[in-house]
Amino acid sequence: MSSASWLQFAVLIGLLLVTAPLLGRYMAKVYGDDGKVPGDRVFLPVERLIYRLCRVSPHTEQRWTVYAFAVLGFSLFSFLLLYAMQRMQQWLPLNPTDMPAVTDHIAFNAAVSFMTNTNWQSYSGELTMSHLTQMTGLTVQNFVSASVGMCVMAALIRGLARRRASTLGNFWVDLTRTVVRIMLPLSFLVAIVLVSQGVIQNFNGHTAVTTVEGATQLIPGGPAASQIAIKQLGTNGGGFFNMNSAHPFENSSPFNNLVENWAILIIPSALAFTFGRMVGDKRQGRAVFAIMAIIWAVMSLAAMGLEGNGNPQLDDIGATQAVTAEQSGGNMEGKEVRFGSAASGLWAASTTGTSNGSVNSMHDSFTPLGGMIPMLHMKLGEVSPGGTGVGLNGMLIMIILSVFIAGLMVGRTPEYLGKKIEAPEMKLVVLYILAMPLVVLGFTAASVLMDSAVASQNNPGAHGFSEILYAFTSGGNNNGSAFAGITASTWWYDTTIGLAMLIGRFFLIIPVLAIAGSLARKQPAPATVGTFPTHTPLFASLVLGVVAIVAGLTFFPALALGPIVEYLSL
Amino acid sequence: MRRQLLPALIMVLVFTVVTGGIYPLVVTGVSQVLFHDKANGSLVERDGQVVGSRLIGQPFTEPGYFHPRPSSAGDGYDGSQSLGSNLGPTNDKLLHGQQDDPSTPDVDESFEGIEQRVAAYRAENGLPAGTPVPVDAVTGSASGLDPHISVANARLQAPRVAAARGLPVERVQRLIDEHTDGRDLGFLGEPGVNVLELNLALDRL
Incomplete structure (x- = not known):
């Protein structure tokens, strides 16, 4: 890797190390039970107005069951509205390119996809969605689906922090505060920075221009920057255009690329520090951040290096992939010149360690092992640093599992932050951990048995299998990125990936809330000399091992059939 | 509830x-x-006429213009349908191309592989057999709308462009330097030559 590549990597980490603790501290106040929060003067009146409109009494606390029911109800109405909007867009305003109604199975898939924070896109944005659907349908879900994940996280942290409590907070208050105090201000700032770099923000349709050589070219328009800001900050990932953040109008320059890459990582990274503050032990938050950062760094460097090395088969047919002062080199199929292989690899790891899934290069055209990195990164459960809120949830589940395993080793009742981890919690942890692999491997196996599903592949052999495996990995983990050659806009894939997304969302959220409810009721045991500390490098290593072993045992056979076989065939 | x-x-x-x-x-x-x-899309004008966007690549085929990278967007650089090839690294179609299937007259399955693009690039620019061709010149970008080519790619095209316009090669090389977007802040991304701006500058000479 060139020195510039290392510097890009180092600067991104540096930016996160400076900004994440600051934002983490602010968010701890937003979710905290007491005291004033900076900005109350501006935000409180807005919030009170929303509570009044929605008939919510902000001081009522909810048990975990009520909280979960509120999450489900909100998600259901989100889905219904988004589905209806797509099916009726031809009659609605702001449709300058005359888009017809979205096909039923695509509309189902897209509505589930955006409601679950996945943002898998089986359609092409500029060929399918009207500006109205993009703006008042998709953008809205970008905001609220990301915020729902953070609400659930806040409930889980309260479950760990509270003692002998029966309630976890109020979902409507958490949701409103997340959108109003975190998502909107950050998105506004990022959107303006993106426009200053050339990301478009207008209400034009296509502008037809006569090119220099006299051909006609259509230049697209639309309110892109406002959607892209929240797409990255909320780890959503759904592009305004088909080619997502590789499109020059979505990601115009290397500096713009750095801002978007930072935006992908900042909230989930900061939430680790929020966690430390809310449980009253900042060391715990730093340990969680360190575990997340180590996994992310390893995956990033691997993807950057593997893509920078290029595709050995191209050397044999006369193309030079050498990295020189005058060319970025590396595997450039499906990559943009302005980003090169380093910024593309860095992004690929960042977008799959979170539940983001936006792409600035085509993962389908990555080298075999380079393409395995994003797939593997999702299969780790997206905990490095994970989606907004749901990433920290996943990490805390992995930590509880690690505590349990450590407890078994020494023959002591496991406990985390003083709360005893017992059979009811462990059953829920196992449910959480099994749900994702079950849908990923189950639907992949079903698809390869069906000729019509196999026909959707864009590439033959092992790589074609990787396309299918990637699709369900992406759906089951609510990621949204793709080996995009696969034709996913079929009845089969729209339906099954839609189901994978629903299970990957709610079979994880509901157990988390149940664990939170169960932990909240417990009285914490005082720490003694026999207590296993959970902020040490030793414990962090144990968690890293557990994450690797759980994913490895589950997915190694499937990966062996796809990217590993393809690599060996080179 | x-x-x-x-x-x-x-x-x-x-x-x-x-x-x-x-x-x-x-x-x-x-x-x-x-x-x-x-x-509004960083539109570029010539004589009061909008001729494109500096961020969206456009097709150039005449020898007197610099040529962009291969594109999968529509018939090439179609701004209304961004698309990459999504071909895998071991796919024969990507490496060696594919013929049209005569049994399906409505669909054109032909695809120029990297091997054919290398040969065409050498022939077009008068390069001897065996000359290594910059990888960006023979691979498609992710968006299919990449506005840039690598500096190495532009350098190899300069003699052809200069000959077609009757200009000294050094003049064209200097123009390449002037229209190279360097790394942002000196280390972000990779340097690239903006093809549309370079070609417009050529026309202004």
């Missing part, structure tokens, strides 16, 4: 107004005032 349903419905509608209406409109308003040209 049922008492949660009404807030659920109203809150979806309230946030549709706030984040789907007010927010994008405010961003649009501020952007149109502060960064009018960029918000």
